[in-house]
Amino acid sequence: MLGVARIGKYEVLGHLASGGMGQVYLAKHTGLGGFERQVVVKTLDVADDEDQFVTMFLDEARLVGALHHQYITPVYEVGQDEDGRYYIVMDYIHGETAEAVFRRSSDGELPAIPLGFALSVVYAVASALDYAHKLCASDGMPLQIVHRDVSLSNVMIGYQGGVKLIDFGIAKCANRVTKTVAGTLKGKFGYLSPEQVLRGAVDHRTDIFALGIILYELTTLKRAFVGSSELNTLEQIVKGEYTPPTEHVASYPQALAAIVEQALDVDPAKRFQSAGEMAHEIEALARASGIALGDSSIVGSMAELAELLATKPSRRLARSSKQVRTTPPLVAKIAAEAAAREDLTPVIARKDLTLRSPATAIPEQVDDELTVPVTSPPERDERDEHDEPVLTPTDLVRPDYLTRPTSGTSKLAVDRSLKPGVLWILLALLAILSGVVAAIVVR
Numbered sequence: 080m081l082g083v084a085r086i087g088k089y090e091v092l093g094h095l096a097s098g099g100m101g102q103v104y105l106a107k108h109t110g111l112g113g114f115e116r117q118v119v120v121k122t123l124d125v126a127d128d129e130d131q132f133v134t135m136f137l138d139e140a141r142l143v144g145a146l147h148h149q150y151i152t153p154v155y156e157v158g159q160d161e162d163g164r165y166y167i168v169m170d171y172i173h174g175e176t177a178e179a180v181f182r183r184s185s186d187g188e189l190p191a192i193p194l195g196f197a198l199s200v201v202y203a204v205a206s207a208l209d210y211a212h213k214l215c216a217s218d219g220m221p222l223q224i225v226h227r228d229v230s231l232s233n234v235m236i237g238y239q240g241g242v243k244l245i246d247f248g249i250a251k252c253a254n255r256v257t258k259t260v261a262g263t264l265k266g267k268f269g270y271l272s273p274e275q276v277l278r279g280a281v282d283h284r285t286d287i288f289a290l291g292i293i294l295y296e297l298t299t300l301k302r303a304f305v306g307s308s309e310l311n312t313l314e315q316i317v318k319g320e321y322t323p324p325t326e327h328v329a330s331y332p333q334a335l336a337a338i339v340e341q342a343l344d345v346d347p348a349k350r351f352q353s354a355g356e357m358a359h360e361i362e363a364l365a366r367a368s369g370i371a372l373g374d375s376s377i378v379g380s381m382a383e384l385a386e387l388l389a390t391k392p393s394r395r396l397a398r399s400s401k402q403v404r405t406t407p408p409l410v411a412k413i414a415a416e417a418a419a420r421e422d423l424t425p426v427i428a429r430k431d432l433t434l435r436s437p438a439t440a441i442p443e444q445v446d447d448e449l450t451v452p453v454t455s456p457p458e459r460d461e462r463d464e465h466d467e468p469v470l471t472p473t474d475l476v477r478p479d480y481l482t483r484p485t486s487g488t489s490k491l492a493v494d495r496s497l498k499p500g501v502l503w504i505l506l507a508l509l510a511i512l513s514g515v516v517a518a519i520v521v522r
Contacts, residue, residue, distance in 0.1 A: 087160045123165040150207035152243045174237035185300040195376030197297035203242035205358035212283040229289035230270040240374025273345045284347040291342025299327040319345040
């Protein structure tokens with residue numbers, strides 16, 4: 080049971096993913112003469128009084144609606160159904176995320192990703208970013224768009240070879256109504272740029288850094304930045320510490336290693352100064368290597384993935400370090416799974432239960448490979464419960480930051496276990512015991 084049959088004029092066919100503020104569904108729209116189109120419907124499920132979420136949601140719709148590029152998922156409609164639910168209707172890409180391809184290949188379920196596949200995907204995303212970065216408003220003023228969440232899970236790859244950059248939910252744009260408070264950390268930890276971690280000025284070169292991570296991961300099948308904790312990962316990013324790709328792949332082309340190295344420079348001034356420049360270098364490398372960029376280099380690997388998924392059901396973990404607000408049954412399921420592995424980190428299911436102390440979030444499990452990352456709401460105070468942890472440069476030298484206790488019961492779990500009723504019972508028992516001792520002494 081989906082629980083939702085229709086959203087506006089769209090018939091819901093299935094559930095694709097869950098996010099921090101809503102759901103994502105596969106739906107279809109029918110019309111005259113047997114017309115039928117499958118679409119993705121992204122909904123906003125928040126309380127009526129949370130206007131800031133609505134503003135942010137509509138910000139995303141307005142921004143993506145202005146983007147018209149072959150490598151960016153188009154938006155068809157923005158609306159509000161009869162139940163008052165806001166929704167965005169986007170193009171449906173019959174395929175998988177680049178994250179799914181990476182994971183299946185790195186796990187050995189699929190052959191290693193061909194170089195032509197990786198270069199074609201990165202070239203497409205670079206072209207999309209170059210377009211978005213340079214886009215101007217109707218009055219000719221630059222929109223200064225920065226995606227800020229470029230990652231493998233935000234790149235859709237069709238089984239027929241099409242590549243689409245998705246989810247501009249936390250994108251920075253000059254004409255957005257909602258603004259990010261200075262010092263707020265947004266994005267996925269493994270794809271943040273050094274300036275994002277240090278809360279410095281962010282521009283289009285932040286996306287180029289993230290694209291360099293994608294290129295690294297697709298061509299080595301290894302994570303560029305992954306530490307023993309989120310803090311350790313952030314330290315690696317700030318220092319630019321990653322294993323050279325040539326150490327993972329003996330035959331790694333030197334020209335490709337140079338592209339990766341320039342994209343991942345900790346100094347934005349030393350990176351490619353535009354995504355178009357990076358795309359040009361990738362195209363030149365492909366030409367020199369005799370590789371044809373485009374669908375022909377992608378469909379083979381996607382066909383193998385489709386065949387694998389047809390015989391092996393797919394399950395995934397939504398890659399996000401944010402707390403997930405969702406339905407009570409799912410929260411109960413997550414809590415049960417956490418208890419089974421003796422995980423004492425509490426699951427935050429209501430917005431009024433704010434975990435201010437650092438803790439590792441429990442990811443939500445969903446059934447499909449399509450990733451629609453959780454987007455961060457506008458700031459209500461210094462830190463909202465749905466935002467990434469706010470770090471200062473001094474936090475980067477605290478080894479215990481963002482780590483949970485290695486043994487014993489967490490302080491929060493103990494505090495919640497001592498309910499008022501239990502305390503009164505203990506006090507009553509203590510009083511009775513004192514009275515007995517006093518009586519014995521008198522006798």
